[in-house]
Amino acid sequence: MKLLIYIILGIIQGFTEPLPISSSGHIFLFKNMFNTNMFNDLNFEIVANFGSFLAILFIFRNEVIDLVKAFFTFIFNKEKRLENKVKFKYCWYLIISTIPVGIVGILFKDVIEDKLQNIKFLGFAFLITALMLFLVKNKNGKKEDKDITLRDALIVGLFEMITIMPGISRSGTVLVACLLVGMSRKTALKYTFILYFPISVATMLLGVKDLIDAGSLISLFVPYMSGLIAACIVTYFTYKWLSNMVQKGKLWKFSIYCICLALFIFIYFR
Numbered sequence: 263m264k265l266l267i268y269i270i271l272g273i274i275q276g277f278t279e280p281l282p283i284s285s286s287g288h289i290f291l292f293k294n295m296f297n298t299n300m301f302n303d304l305n306f307e308i309v310a311n312f313g314s315f316l317a318i319l320f321i322f323r324n325e326v327i328d329l330v331k332a333f334f335t336f337i338f339n340k341e342k343r344l345e346n347k348v349k350f351k352y353c354w355y356l357i358i359s360t361i362p363v364g365i366v367g368i369l370f371k372d373v374i375e376d377k378l379q380n381i382k383f384l385g386f387a388f389l390i391t392a393l394m395l396f397l398v399k400n401k402n403g404k405k406e407d408k409d410i411t412l413r414d415a416l417i418v419g420l421f422e423m424i425t426i427m428p429g430i431s432r433s434g435t436v437l438v439a440c441l442l443v444g445m446s447r448k449t450a451l452k453y454t455f456i457l458y459f460p461i462s463v464a465t466m467l468l469g470v471k472d473l474i475d476a477g478s479l480i481s482l483f484v485p486y487m488s489g490l491i492a493a494c495i496v497t498y499f500t501y502k503w504l505s506n507m508v509q510k511g512k513l514w515k516f517s518i519y520c521i522c523l524a525l526f527i528f529i530y531f532r
Contacts, residue, residue, distance in 0.1 A: 265485045268306060272489030275310040276496025280318070280455075280504050282395055282434025282516050283523075287384055290428060291527065294381045308466060309486045313493030315462045318455055321501055325456065329353055348408045355415035356453075359436075360460045362419040366426050379428050385527035387429025392520035394438040399514035403444035410453070414443040418453070433458070434516070437508070447508050455501070 274292070278285035289307075319326065332349035335342050343350075405414070421439035425432040433454055440450030507513060 264482075265488055268482075268485040268489035269492045271306060272310050272313060272492030273496050275307075275489075276314060276317070276493040276498075277500050279311070279314040279493075279497055280433060280501040282391065282431045282437060282504075282513070283520060284387070284391065284429050284431040284434070287387060287429035287431070290379070290384055291381070291523075294531065306482075306486060306489060308470070309490050310493040311462060312466055313490040314497040315459075315466070317494045317497035318458055318501065321498065322452070322456055325452065326459070329456070352407055352410065355410055355412065356457055356460065358412065358415040359419040359422065359457055362416075363422040363426060363461065364464070366423045371426055374426055375428060381527060381531045383427075384429040385524045385531075387427060388520040388524040388527070391429075391431045391434050392517040392524065395434055395513055395517035395520070398438050398441040399517075400511065401441040402447050402511065403441065403450075405443070405445045406449050407452070410445070410449075414440075414445070417443050418457070422457075432461070437513070447511070451505060451508050 274288060275285055278288045329349055329352065332346040333353045336346040336350035418436060418439040421435050422432065424430055425435050436454045436457055437450055440453050441447070445453065507515065
């Protein structure tokens with residue numbers, strides 16, 4: 263039974279992580295609906311997130327390797343600086359986009375979660391996500407990777423700050439910001455998910471100590487690994503579906519889903 267539960271949780275994580283519908287918001291909703299402790303395993307959240315991380319890393323493996331190589335080649339090889347300048351700047355823009363949410367997370371995460379971690383706010387959070395997704399339903403800019411500016415990176419970073427609030431989708435918010443600054447759908451999708459890596463790595467590193475200290479890793483190894491594999495596989499195919507939806511300009515369909523989910527929350531928990 264425990265094995266089945268963790269596989270189900272892995273599937274939920276894998277399905278909701280790439281989509282602009284807030285994975286954390288769905289987990290919190292299920293906690294309140296079923297009134298059970300099965301969703302309270304914070305250590306498994308780290309494991310399941312790692313499964314999603316591996317899937318996204320596999321999808322963007324070539325881009326990530328290329329950016330890392332270009333970044334260090336620019337620093338250590340003066341002769342090749344010109345040809346690697348664009349990718350070096352791209353790496354710095356990713357770092358700049360990460361800084362605002364990192365600062366807010368360190369300073370205010372606990373306070374925000376304490377004040378806003380309630381089911382009614384979750385409903386409003388889904389409505390906010392729906393509104394943002396609807397605003398960019400016809401957006402498809404011209405900017406490619408080489409056209410991204412420092413201003414664009416800062417705007418994306420400022421938008422990402424609000425994802426610290428429970429129920430606000432990180433991928434959805436960043437994707438909206440990228441489209442609003444004029445990126446093409448393909449460029450926006452790539453920037454959104456490569457920006458996922460530094461945030462995800464930082465979160466996992468902060469949680470590794472807790473995972474080790476918990477002492478349950480060995481006893482729950484098989485359920486945890488089953489959930490991780492489920493999250494990894496489902497994340498991979500869910501991202502492919504999302505990519506297709508974004509390229510076809512159908513991002514607005516997720517706004518309808520978020521509105522329906524918000525209405526359900528307001529009615530069910532009235």
